[in-house]
Amino acid sequence: MECQDYGLNRNIERDNLNLNPLQRGGVLTKEARKALYEFSDGYSVCDYCAGRLDEISRPAIHHFLDDLAEFIGVDQARTVHGAREGKFAVMHAICKPGDTIVVDGNAHYTTHLAAERNQLNMVEVPSNDYPEYRITPESYQEVLDYQEDYGEDVSLVLLTHVDGNYGNLTDARAIGKIAHDHGVPLLLNCAYSMGRLPVDARAFNADFVVGSGHKSMAASGPIGVLGLKDEWADTVLKLSKRHAVKEIEMLGCTSRGAPVATLMASLPYVIERVGRWDEEVQKTRDFVEKMERIGGIKQIGVKPKEHDLVRFETPVFDEIAEKHPRRGFFLYEELKKRKIVGIKRGQTKWFKCSAYGFTQEQTDYITRSFAEIVERYK
């Protein structure tokens, strides 16, 4: 049989300034590119495996997991295929079908999917209203009190540390404390934080944390991180009865390939960049200020920004689209002419973007480009 042409190139995204927040934190380091080359063949990290991926010494996955655990403040760290697979594993290990979990109203869709796949009931902690959509400890307190008052058990509290819609940073420490006061463990979804900003599970009162290598840790996907406290190891990292060294929830081994090598190669850089998080926040605030100064552009979510993911409402572009011969496509096309990509074709009412990892010059070029487009067509 003849295969079709799959168009396996990515020149546009590699050669241009990509504003997609999903992709800003996953750009590989040169060390990770080298690791990808070294470990590209299938099952490449398994050369010296004695039965446990997390104990492989060549490459030194065991040392890496120790370093990673220290970096994120957990007792035990494992790699999983991504944050969603980590959430599923925790829920699967500690909940039964029909159990209730409490999640924030800004939770990622994969939190819902992981719960649905585990047949769990979700009680949602609402955010406050437009335009902030803030998740507060008080709302968690209220929901957990209600559950307690009505004698409804909660098996797990989940909090999205930074959500993917508004880039709001939540108060994990306070919410973790509230969960513990109600005798419920906290799972913190750090897909948009771990690898960007400091994550310390102990300080956050989190029993479990998940992170995403491809989203925020300069790694090639699919790869994620699952961290936990020792007291949960017997449950979540339970060993098989039949294959005594294999962890059931990991199906034995998870990241049997190149992605884990890229995560390992990038870790020193990731640790270093997390130390510079304040600069990224400052750059984002400047970026927002310059964008809003254009007029007809408004940042949604908590202000001032505490994370690089920014959601803008952009009535100015929507008005232009109404009269522009290319209609809604004009913005994508105008940006692309200026070598800026990452905002969906046809989208003009609002968009999400991020300048994470860009230099100040690049960021200024981006805001100038938006200003130019407005000036030209308004």
Place this chain on the structure above:
Amino acid sequence: MECQDYGLNRNIERDNLNLNPLQRGGVLTKEARKALYEFSDGYSVCDYCAGRLDEISRPAIHHFLDDLAEFIGVDQARTVHGAREGKFAVMHAICKPGDTIVVDGNAHYTTHLAAERNQLNMVEVPSNDYPEYRITPESYQEVLDYQEDYGEDVSLVLLTHVDGNYGNLTDARAIGKIAHDHGVPLLLNCAYSMGRLPVDARAFNADFVVGSGHKSMAASGPIGVLGLKDEWADTVLKLSKRHAVKEIEMLGCTSRGAPVATLMASLPYVIERVGRWDEEVQKTRDFVEKMERIGGIKQIGVKPKEHDLVRFETPVFDEIAEKHPRRGFFLYEELKKRKIVGIKRGQTKWFKCSAYGFTQEQTDYITRSFAEIVERYK
């Protein structure tokens, strides 16, 4: 904090002849190496996603999945993280905790793990005795008849198409027929076959097949294939109630990164090499004959070989180890001097190996090397 040195190189395995059967089928094509470069950054295949990984048109994942489905004889194909994750998903979708499944006695440990994670009971179909360890349709018939006679429901029959211990090829078609006669669907684990030899799920009477990209499809791990008949799509590919386009068992999307791009890039080559499977079998039979001619080396498993994975009992090396100053390490070290790797350090009683993908010259060099080592120390 300071990271340790993780030793992220793989020169030895890349520069030498690697006999590890686990790795023979996962060596990348040059097209896959290029795809790895293009799609190395995290979340790289998601540039043009409209919500469904399997429907992405750039790169053309949707066309690829159509081609793949045709290639393996299924109605629907998805990528998963590996064969084990595919098995887990099928069991999770169609079985309930406490259900009974029937599996072959040569099943991979990940079959047991997937069942254990799903809290399923396993009834095993024994192989025949040493040295063949053959799995027969008659034994499946017997076990399924027994279950039926005692009124014990079976939710799923699983068969390992080619097992990883002896490299025995089973009669999927006959066993699939028997499963269907008992009203039970068949899940065929093709981790060691799909991408090496022709797999036609329809002809094999398989309702589900799983394959492994990193094991047998010239792809960078972790990546696997799940194929199924349309009649099971509503169950296994069930959509989320809340997120109407997302498939629950896939947690929305699975292979969000470079591995799927490598699998796509290698497919044309994989299709072509599967067409040359007879040559590989012939080469394996010659290899076994030459190895056995050395003396003190005996192939275990079904004879003549119908798959490249070969298990040898090697009393000759065990005898040498008793007297050799390097004891059990001598074989590994002697092979390494000859630029041959992939047999575990210290192992002399028996080993598994494969010459899959090697040229006849390379294969002859390998058998000559073993003969030389015996001659020198015996």
